[in-house]
Amino acid sequence: MSEVAKKEIRVQPICSGTVIDHITAGQALNVLKILGITGTSWGIVSILINAPSSYGKKDVVKIEGRELVSSEVDKISLISPGATINIIRDYDVQEKNQVGIPSHVEGVVKCINPNCISNSNEPIESKFDVNTREGKIELRCGYCERVICENIADHLL
């Protein structure tokens, strides 16, 4: 049996929707968290964790019946900058794009500074400017200016 055939057995192709491929291994559940997809969301969601790929291991998320728009998807670049987004219609890949790094995110990450006003009971969402430094993503809090540059997934809201 070929490699392709083996993959197809793991997760069936979807008729229409979005396939997020090449997610950094182990980050699939965080991707769902960022996208706001919970167990009570409608539609079928398939998740592959630690799937073999030509670059080692990867995660894959397939969301049936929903085409994600780039502003939703770009947020996952914070934890998986190499992910690709495939829009599927009638079993065909209609669009394939690499996630873009947004310049700004709101309501996705919690500031690591316990004394930041965004961690109090104020009626605001956290906000961060996104920068890349030497290939790594850095988030600067829009309120206290504290920078998060490591383990961003640990600080997801």
Next chain:
Amino acid sequence: MSFEHMHIISMKEFTRDMIDHVLEVAEEMEPIARSKSGSDLLKGKVLGVLFFEPSTRTRMSFEAAMMRLGGEVLSLGSVDASSVAKGETLADTIRVVAGYSNAIVLRHPMEGAARLASEFSTVPILNAGDGAGHHPTQTFLDLYTIKRESHLEGLKIALAGDLKYGRTVHSLCYALSFYGAEITLVSPPELSMPSEIIEDLKKKNIKVIEADSIEDAIQYVEVLYMTRIQKERFPDPAEYQKVANRLQITPEVLKNAKENLRIMHPLPRTNEITPRVDETPHASYFDQSFYGVPIRMALLCLVMGVFE
């Protein structure tokens, strides 16, 4: 250049031209602050004063600035006696007070509070300190003191004391980088300037020298900026005492100082500068606290649109 409706949150939002303009307006204000006869430039205007943390100089100099210009001051008073004690959010407090005033001066214990306030306020917010964050009006008054008592361009300055946690010195360093300063740092190793700030300064072609003692630095600097070393930063009281003694300014330490040396301190001081230094021509820290009035007069007039 118009500052009308501008929020004063952090020095990072100011260009050199903007800083120069504020300092020029402060010079126009200084005779009013000194004459004590007052003016009516801000007559009919109300300044909301929201201090969620204690303060002497900052609060009083803002109030003095407003009063000397004929304006009124509306104070939150004690936090315990306000709706804040009932759990009101800062956002709501700001929206309410903005309805009563032409500008709001805010001190708050949490970082980012002034930025948040600016998002909810219909009137300018002047940040008077947000936790360990920014305190831009202090930096403006430091720059103004240096301009009046020494010179800003190519200044040789030593910063001494707690250079790690002192937000005042961090912000002053960045502001001085506009003017091509040579900065000497004197601090105990546990309270030294964060390396990322030193790197940033070097990238801006600022000469940074790390000196072992104040005596070394004092021979060539024109301004010595002292900061308070807080006892609680040291787990061992004996270690604190040792450091405090080593960084103390006395007339004897000043023996080899340049004639034009000016000593600054944001105050309050503890033992960093002995009272005997007050009588020397080098002491500028009480002038510095006075300069808080003209600089805050300037900022109030600018954000309220009295001056362009």
